[in-house]
Structure formats: C-alpha cells, structure tokens
Amino acid sequence: MERQRLDKWLWHARVVKARTDAASLVEGGRVRLNGSRQRTPGHAVKIGDVVTVALDRGVRVLKIAGFSERRGDAASARNLYTDLQVSPEQTSGNK
8 A cells, every 4th residue: 555545544533533523623724745735635645744733732743654454453553653742841952
C-alpha cells in the first residue's frame, strides 16, 4: 500500500476513536498535511508526509511511517508514525 485516505490513517493510528471523528477534524480545518490545511477526509497521504492535528488536549505532529489494512491495538498504531514533538520531560533531562 503506497497511499491511504487521511481520515482512515488518523483512525488507524489511533489519533481519534472513530473514523467519523477523523473526518470531522479534517472537514473542520483542524488537520494540516505538510503545512497545508486539509478539508477533504479522502485526501491521499503517503509515507513521509507530516500530519499536524489540533485536538482538544493539544497539538500532535506526526510523520507517517506506514499504513495498516485495519485498525489494530495501540502498539500497532505506534508503528504507523513518528512523533515529531519533543515532550518537556525529554528536554528537562538534557540540561
């Protein structure tokens, strides 16, 4: 698989609980793909794309590392992306 729908990838990566929630985020303008705001849930994404999602609990910046045929458990979902954000815990230990 070389490409996947944006809403489907967000759901498989467990960014949201339901695919309809992913579609709503995209349609609401809360998702950027490589810096450009997306409004079409069916927009195709590919490996290496950077997805920025504005959620109620914060912003997530994820680089797409893979795709899945179906939604798996949390451990499987973590294999679908690289988190590009550095948490405060990681930076405080480097002083």
